[in-house]
Amino acid sequence: MYSQKVMEHFMNPKNVGEIPDADGIGIEGNPVCGDMMYLFIKVKDDRIEDIKFKTFGCAAAIAVSSILTEMVKGKSLQEALSLTKEDILREIGGLPSQKVHCSVLGIEALRKAIDDFKAKKGAK
Numbered sequence: 209m210y211s212q213k214v215m216e217h218f219m220n221p222k223n224v225g226e227i228p229d230a231d232g233i234g235i236e237g238n239p240v241c242g243d244m245m246y247l248f249i250k251v252k253d254d255r256i257e258d259i260k261f262k263t264f265g266c267a268a269a270i271a272v273s274s275i276l277t278e279m280v281k282g283k284s285l286q287e288a289l290s291l292t293k294e295d296i297l298r299e300i301g302g303l304p305s306q307k308v309h310c311s312v313l314g315i316e317a318l319r320k321a322i323d324d325f326k327a328k329k330g331a332k
Contacts, residue, residue, distance in 0.1 A: 210267060211301030213275070218267040223277035225260040232325030236317035238309060243269040245317040247277075251325050254285050261317075268307035275300050276314040285322055291315060 210218075230248035237244040243265030250258040259281050263273040279299060280288040293311035297303060303310065 209304070210271075213299075213301045214268065214271040214303065217271035217274035217300070221270055221274035223260050223274065223281070224262070226262060227258060227260050230321075231328065232321040232323070234317040234319065234321030234324060236313050236320060238313055241266065241269075241309070243310060243313055245269065245273055245313050247273070247317040247321045249321045249325060251285065256280050256283055256285065256288055259321075266307070266310070268303050268310040269313060271300060272296060272303075272310045272314040273317075276318060280318065285325075288318060289322060291318065 226246075227248035227250055231251045232249045234247040234249075235245070244263065245265070246262040248260045249256050259277045261273040261277055263270050276291075276296060279296070280291065293308070293315055296311040296314055297308065
């Protein structure tokens with residue numbers, strides 16, 4: 209059974225879409241369940257100024273993507289990197305045990321987007 213918050217973020221997800229000139233992009237997937245998350249971030253003064261996602265997957269994966277974007281928008285990169293799957297699970301009201309991996313997908317996609325930003329910044 210999904211929490212009311214999971215259903216709310218699945219039915220009305222926040223921050224859906226793409227940032228065409230994203231500063232960082234993170235892609236994470238789970239070949240077992242088929243979920244794919246794409247996270248796009250815009251960074252200003254080491255803060256996540258904007259974040260959007262495209263997720264192909266189950267209700268839990270979409271809800272996690274939505275809540276994750278809400279949790280990190282406006283946060284520093286360091287604050288975003290300190291986020292854990294437990295933080296997401298707590299914020300979203302928990303997930304069935306077979307869906308907990310969706311919270312890990314969200315964290316990994318976020319870390320990859322931040323790593324991509326840092327790599328691009330270092331390359332400039």
